[in-house]
Amino acid sequence: MAGLDDLIPSAAQIRKEAALKEAEKAAEYAKVAAAAEAEKLALIERLSKPSGKTEEEKVKLASTIIGRAVRNGLTEVQVYRFPNTLCTDKGRAINQMEKGWENTLTGIPKEIFQLWTDHLKPRGYRIAYQIIDFPGGVPGDIGVTISWGD
Numbered sequence: 001m002a003g004l005d006d007l008i009p010s011a012a013q014i015r016k017e018a019a020l021k022e023a024e025k026a027a028e029y030a031k032v033a034a035a036a037e038a039e040k041l042a043l044i045e046r047l048s049k050p051s052g053k054t055e056e057e058k059v060k061l062a063s064t065i066i067g068r069a070v071r072n073g074l075t076e077v078q079v080y081r082f083p084n085t086l087c088t089d090k091g092r093a094i095n096q097m098e099k100g101w102e103n104t105l106t107g108i109p110k111e112i113f114q115l116w117t118d119h120l121k122p123r124g125y126r127i128a129y130q131i132i133d134f135p136g137g138v139p140g141d142i143g144v145t146i147s148w149g150d
Contacts, residue, residue: 066148075149080143081141088103088106094129126147127144127146130142
């Protein structure tokens, strides 16, 4: 049969084609993963800087969030979630509830704490920063909760 090689490629040929397909898939996965990592780093970079909002804008935003929670019958609301990399110690002091943990905050999480200190604390509101997930058993994201109930 003259066309047998055209009809049935050798096993070595098929293995080579399969390896090329796997390499293409791996390259595409690496490309997607690199893009996601770059996006994550850009987000962290943006969050680590001041928000650019005026004090009045921050107070109005806090009022809106708290008002919505109250209308829904809540006595607390998570107002922010951020990666632990926005703390100078990656959230260690928060996780250990160490005195002075607030000094490890940067960027927007630091702004939220300052807003609470300046405007909400004097009005009886409480704030809590806590690790809310532990990927691989290590501190991950941090949640910021404002509360006003007993």
